[in-house]
Amino acid sequence: MAPLDPDHVDPRRIRSRQRVIAAAVELLRQGGSAGLTVEAVAACSGVAKTTIYRQFTGRDEIHIEALECCAGPPAIESHGAVLHDVEVWMQRLAVALRETDFAELLPTAIDAAERRPEMATLLAVLGAQRRMVLIARLRSAVRRGELIATTDTDLVVSQLVSPLFYRRFISRQTTSRVFVSNLARAVLNPLLAQHCAS
Amino acid sequence: MAPLDPDHVDPRRIRSRQRVIAAAVELLRQGGSAGLTVEAVAACSGVAKTTIYRQFTGRDEIHIEALECCAGPPAIESHGAVLHDVEVWMQRLAVALRETDFAELLPTAIDAAERRPEMATLLAVLGAQRRMVLIARLRSAVRRGELIATTDTDLVVSQLVSPLFYRRFISRQTTSRVFVSNLARAVLNPLLAQHCAS
DNA sequence: TGGTTTCGGTACGATCCCGTAGCGAAACCA
DNA sequence: TGGTTTCGCTACGGGATCGTACCGAAACCA
Secondary structure (H helix, E strand, O other): OOOOOOOOOOHHHHHHHHHHHHHHHHHHHHHHHHHOOHHHHHHHHOOOHHHHHHHOOOHHHHHHHHHHHHOOOOOOOOOOOHHHHHHHHHHHHHHHHHHOHHHHHHHHHHHHHOOOHHHHHHHHHHHHHHHHHHHHHHHHHHHOOOEOOOOOHHHHHHHHHHHHHHHHHHOOOOOOHHHHHHHHHHHHHHHEHHHHHO | OOOOOOOOOOHHHHHHHHHHHHHHHHHHHHHHHHHOOHHHHHHHHOOOHHHHHHHOOOHHHHHHHHHHHHOOOOOOOOOOOHHHHHHHHHHHHHHHHHHOHHHHHHHHHHHHHOOOHHHHHHHHHHHHHHHHHHHHHHHHHHHOOOEOOOOOHHHHHHHHHHHHHHHHHHOOOOOOHHHHHHHHHHHHHHHEHHHHHO
């Protein structure tokens, strides 16, 4: 019988889909964009090539889903002072850029985005989501009077986040805890209300 | 006869080499890393595949030389105030990231660097060279007393440069002249000697 | 249980790319 | 001019990947 529930998905589809994505992540980590071929995914995942083509249009779709899968939602705690919360968040980001699957897949996405609009928008959306929590934390600090009212939160977030990515992917420098700490202070200190008052 | 001058290079070698590199740049622009194949380079450059293999070990070597070729040397003028000179330099960088071949090839390099050490070091070296002129300008400003003595020039350069790259390649946001201007001021203002004195 | 869906495996032709060999013509340089 | 170097061209075998067609077996669900 066909399933009666209209939005029911056959568990077999889900299983094979998951295995494909997992294999894709692994292949992208090891061989970059060039390593991701339908044939390789089939071999690595144990899912038959025919089955893969039944669920994905091809290579590019798998690439995108693999990236989405790795992009865990970022969190921020807002328990202490702004400077403290922000620095903790940044230290976590620095670690993530060092050790995460997502960080290893990002270069392939950056390259693909240059010529594939869907990948470009995915990159933009993921970035916006991740910055959003930080922006919210800064805004609340402005409301509370921790940061001066004229603070340009978008600009500040750029200043805080960009160097970590730049060093990881472009200049290929290591990023120490001290660097992150100094960066957070250099950016936020001039904006602290207490600092300006003194 | 064989040429008597020991470091003489046959003009034919130079010509074909140049044509290969030019074709490689074009192919990388259009098709990214995947678009760069020896076969395609041969077709696009008019240089025979055999000739290409006589001068290059293969794909990767061509990729690297293509990138080196696009990376023009950056310049900075030091005629005005630090803030002015730096902003001019940054505006130029922003334009370069928008319109240059180098900017279009950089994503392919970022991806390749993740798994190819030679590309990684090339990226690191090119970045260091480009930042050097800016660092020098900042140091001279410190010597002249324009910037406070405790200025961490490495950190400042990171703050200035990173957001432009981040927006171009990772978050894929456009970067306006106003943004660049605001960024330069946000970073340098707290370090201006006159600002602190007032 | 019995009909339906999804799966895995195989085979296939087509295409692209690799890297090398061999050869004659053209460009170079003393 | 005449020897040397580089070139362009063609051809080749081998490999990887694509996307599809077909089939029987297994998993699913009412």
